[in-house]
Amino acid sequence: MNELIKTLLNLRSLRAFARDLTMEQLEEAYGKFTTVIEERREEEAKIREEQAEKEAQLAAIAKQITEQGLDVNELISALSSNKPAKTQAKRQPRPAKYKYTDASGQEKTWTGQGRTPAAIQEALNNGQSLEDFAI
Known part of the structure; x- marks a missing residue:
């Protein structure tokens, strides 16, 4: 052109x-x-x-x-x-679905969203199921 x-x-x-x-x-x-x-x-x-x-x-x-x-x-x-203020409602945090113990021995929770925590992924690789960590 x-x-x-x-x-x-x-x-x-x-x-x-x-x-x-x-x-x-x-x-x-x-x-x-x-x-x-x-x-x-x-x-x-x-x-x-x-x-x-x-x-x-x-x-x-x-x-x-x-x-x-x-x-x-x-x-x-x-x-x-006169214009209504446009406010975006903040999303409520998701409740934790899974509880696990990390490598340092601390007990932690995971909502099931995002990347799988290393401790849970290692257990899954070793044959455990995700239901074993359910709260």
């Missing part, structure tokens, strides 16, 4: 490219380019019109605020306080 852009934007490259095309192909490309350009102009005009309309609405609202004698900071705080 980058080569296409370079060819289209460089007059010398475009002339060299056009030598390989027939006049009908060039006229067809010209018509399509004209259509695309007109569509883009219409889209950009519509966007500018919508932006101008939005700015006019904001100006009208600002005028109403000043006519009513409202303080902008109070209005902002009133609008922001």
